[in-house]
Amino acid sequence: MSKVFNLIDKEEKRQGSQIHLIPSENIASEAVRKAVGSVLANKYAEGYAGRRYYQGNSVVDEIENLAIERGKKLLGVPHINVQPYSGSPANAAVLMALVEPGDKICGLKLSGGGHLTHGHPNITFSGKYYTSVQYDVEEDGRIDYEKLGKLVKTEKPKLIWAGTTAYPFILDWERFRKVADLVGAWLVADISHIVGLVVGAIHESPVQWADVITSTTHKTLRGPRGAFIAVTEKGLQRDIDLAKKIDRAVFPGMQGGPHINSIGAMAVAFEEANLDEFREYAKQIVVNAKVLAESLRDEGFKVFGTENHLMVVEIGNHQEDEKIVGDGKQMAVALEKAGIIVNANTVPHDKAGPFRPSGIRIGTPWETTRGMKEEGMTKIAKWMAVVRDCMGDDGKLLKIRGEVEEYLTSRK
């Protein structure tokens, strides 16, 4: 037993001594983690509150109902399902509820900042069991809604995904709605990345435009690992049975027993997200990201964005005639040696593949939660410039690692 806990201690120290810029990661509160590790994890509760298959669920029903009530209030929706194990199963359930195998669906390409579950061809369930048509971003990294409209008019998908994992601009929900209405498609907003900005009132909510909203709860929302599916008034107007269809797709369609410990932690996170403190945090995420993007530009980086919590930074020269590709990965590895954690990422229209892409993706939620402000962002940009300029020099990278650690310790 102690082996695992020694490793957990080690991981805690690592988290405390490195800078975290992966935009999907965050630090959940003690209260959230306490609920995740609580006795709620012991219970099986297939079904929904008041309609369970096993006995002993009177308290569990209260927990799930509380999460549902708080979630509905936070998102401003008439129905929410809090059982999805994570974002990908939530999206799978939405597809199961709204379309039939083989039906046409439409989502943003992975290389343009979309998610695997939005119809990535061949290797994902969404690309394999449905006919997938994908849209892309332009050279500047932005979605061209007129072009999307034309594609949708020609292809006539039954469902359109609006949601991103590496898109540094604000999504125009109204335009997505207009595009979906061209062919009567379902509009599903997947706000996994930006949910904290949406409930923190920084990014417009898709609630009056989308039929269904999906989101993870462990990214900018700072909750447990998990996800929810919300049904909007608009969605219910279109199909009075929509909520029932979604619930049935989650259980028994895709899942068995819900993770009640995660659902309890979700109820905690929903409450935390209602506080003024959370709105301050959401605001600071965007301020920090803007300062980081500007400081990186000052250091000579090419930066896509930002209007939200993340940006994509081009590292290498990715022209076709260039031998050097994959500089994003090299940069990510060098940064790790220097105590700064990012992930390699494709840039818009990347000539290199997703395994060794030309850029890195960086975001500010984690460090904002840790209380970092603008002056921390300029420091990070300076460190990143040094790392870029001395990628192969382990001595220099280690020196930065020392500076990073010292900076983080000085702020504790």
Ligand SMILES: *Cc1c(COP(=O)(O)O)cnc(C)c1O
């Ligand atoms: C993270 C993410 C998901 C998937 O979430 P997992 O919990 O990793 O399965 C789905 N959609 C978007 C837009 C995401 O950012």
